[in-house]
């Protein structure tokens with residue numbers, strides 16, 4: 547929890563509690579759990595008691611009081627990421643703690659608040675009743691984390707439906723760590739129906755063109771996509787084709803995209819000539835563009851170098867992607 551954050555896409559983090567339970571492959575190397583292990587506070591996993599953080603209320607109120615100063619300096623609202631060390635929609639958290647978080651977040655209306663969850667199916671069950679009835683605060687956006695195409699097919703359409711139904715001002719997905727290719731423009735939502743998460747438009751499988759199912763009304767498209775590779779000692783590599791496709795799709799649809807980092811592993815095509823001597827001493831792996839165990843042919847195999855997060859940087863296809871949705875600019 548901090549008034550300043552090292553996370554590239556926010557200015558500050560506020561945590562009303564610490565602790566969580568892993569729910570996805572994206573949680574395998576959770577930095578918050580690592581940090582918790584280091585601190586020895588024992589708040590991780592099923593049945594483990596979460597730890598209430600006393601200073602959260604005073605911090606968010608201070609950020610709200612300082613809003614004029616921040617806006618004068620930066621020309622925009624302060625971006626505040628709630629619960630960087632846990633998940634707002636964790637089933638094992640006392641509802642009274644969550645009620646505190648929602649009340650304080652709703653009151654901090656001079657901030658641009660970011661709720662980020664891996665538990666999108668809990669959102670409508672857990673937010674205050676009046677948020678469901680036209681009262682979703684206009685300064686709070688909602689993001690869902692996903693790591694591969696299967697998770698995107700499960701979560702992206704539901705997020706768009708939530709935006710439409712609850713009047714959420716903006717929505718986004720955080721694809722961190724990216725563990726496989728994701729085509730956000732072609733997510734299968736039923737046997738013959740596909741959903742384009744960037745435009746919100748449905749389409750029918752061409753093989754069903756003679757007997758197409760009804761096509762639902764369009765939903766809102768995503769406002770923001772964050773992509774990033776994994777850091778830490780057990781980090782998994784990110785194939786450049788996966789990130790490039792997301793960036794291209796966002797460009798094509800005018801969706802804000804932020805490429806946060808390569809993580810520990812840098813692809814051969816992104817290596818600068820002057821750093822080649824360093825790379826001779828680093829670990830390498832060969833990563834196919836389709837890492838599925840069912841892939842018949844391994845296409846577009848990329849040599850990945852373990853150079854460390856700081857060296858790998860965040861240039862994708864030779865440029866920085868650091869875009870924010872309108873509500874966060």
Ligand code: SF4
Pocket residue numbers: 565566567568569570572573576577578579630631632633664
């Ligand atoms: S949901 Fe987030 S905080 Fe919880 S274990 Fe997974 S990565 Fe960590």
